[in-house]
Amino acid sequence: MKNKNGSANKKTGILAILMVGLVGFSCTKKAESAVKKEPLNILYSSSVISVPAVAIAKEKHYFEEEGLAPNFIILASGAIEALSIGKADVMLTGIIPSLSFAAQGSDIKIVGGTISGGNFVFTKSENATKYARLADWKGARLGTVRLSTSEMVSRYALGQLGLNMDAKSSKQDITFVEIDNYANIIEGVRKGQVDIGFVSYEYREALQDLGLAILFPMTDMYHNYVCCRETAYGPSLRDKRSAFVKFFKAQIRAYKDYLEKEDEIVSLFVKLSSQEPDFVRNALYSPEKSAGRTYHPDPDLKRTSAVYSTLQQYNYVPLETKITDIVDYSPYKDALDEIVKQYPGDPVYTQMLADFTANNISL
Incomplete structure (x- = not known):
């Protein structure tokens, strides 16, 4: 009888411990769910392949795990104007509009990156040898979209070689011809209206089909030149700073997935974009076919400054505003x-910290 009572008491004790544990677990989960997530309105491209870190973080719920309540708004025409009046907190968009609006007084800040690289330089096949080196471009006519990244990067790189691109100068070495889109740039080179053109990597096969020669990716002119950036509405950045830190923590985690889980990420983007696997893999993981495109979330003050100084040099923007008044890398x-502290010794995060120092501090 004693043994039976002892056994019964033991079972009762175990049950009580389990119940206390369950109650504690329940309370913990309720406490976690009771923590209010910080809202953040994100103007977001429907072309998810162009914003992989954000897309991955969105699909894997990293934003929510970091304490955000993200509200994704699809980009439309007038997006930069909408951001500049506070219709969103942050926007993923081209670098030129962000720099131009900020230089002219809009209270917006570049805080992160989405794309670097991604353009090919091409010419007629019979001119491939003639224009193989930048130093041999003297006298060439370049077809570019006005105020495009291609125009600014090529002006910057050629300027480093001492070539004169001032349209008002009698000693102009390079002539820029403004063309409204990539398709017409291709046609302009094909017809001999311009000697050299710049197009996005998606046109690679079209160039080959037309017998045009790709000279090199534009990253050969300026390594890892920056393109699309992440731009914040100034008051939101000041009022919701902790939300922006969480925004970047989620992206940093997503970027690690992008680097380490190629097959999984390709499958994810095939589903999200409805594109063929080869297209997705080439866009995300093939430097040769994507013209050296990369997707680091680093704000990269160094290369952003190169674009901005070129805009100023050719009087596209006022001279008064400094680049350090436009770029705020502190939330990133x-x-x-925080991520490095949370995951000490992780090689991806350690490298990202080294990248940050090289791209933003060591100017």
Whole structure:
């Protein structure tokens, strides 16, 4: 009888412990769910392949895990104007509109990156040898879209060689011809209206089909030149700074997935974009076929400054505003510091910290 009572008491004790544990677990989960997530309105491209870090973080719920309540708004015409009046907190868009609006007084800040690289330089096949080196471009006519990244990067790179691109100068070495889109740039080179053109990597096969020669990716002119950036509405950045840190923590985690889980990420983007696997893999993971395109979320003050100084040099924007008044890398840096502390010794995060120092501090 004693043994039976002892056994019964033991079972009762175990049950009580389990119940206390379950109650504690339940309370913990309720406490976690009771923590209010910070809202952030994100103007977001429907072309998910162009914003992989954000897309991955969105699909894997990293934003929510970091304490955000993201509201994704699809980009439309007038997006930069909408951001500049506070219709969103942050926007993923081209670098030129962000720099131009900020230089002219809009309270917006570049805080992160989405794309670097991604353009090919091409010419007629019979001119491939003639224009193989930048130093041999003197006298060439370049077809570019006005105020495009291609125009600014080529002006910057050629300027480093001492070539004169001032349209008002009697000693002009390079002539820029403004063309409204990539398709017409291709046609302009094919017809001999311009000697050299710049197009996005998606036109690679079209160039080959037309017998035009790709000279090199534009990254050969300026390594990892920056393109699309992440731009914040100034008041939102000041009022919701912790939300921006969480925003970048989620992206940093997603970028690690992008680097380490190629097959999984390709499958994800095939589903999200409805594109063929080869197209997705080439866009995300083939430097040769994507013209050196990369997707680092680093704000990259160094290369952003190169684009901005070129805009100023050719009087596209006022001279008064400094690039350090436009780029605020501190939310990204704080997020990266927290991630590195959370995952000490992780090689991806360690490298991202080294990248940050090289791209933003060592100017």
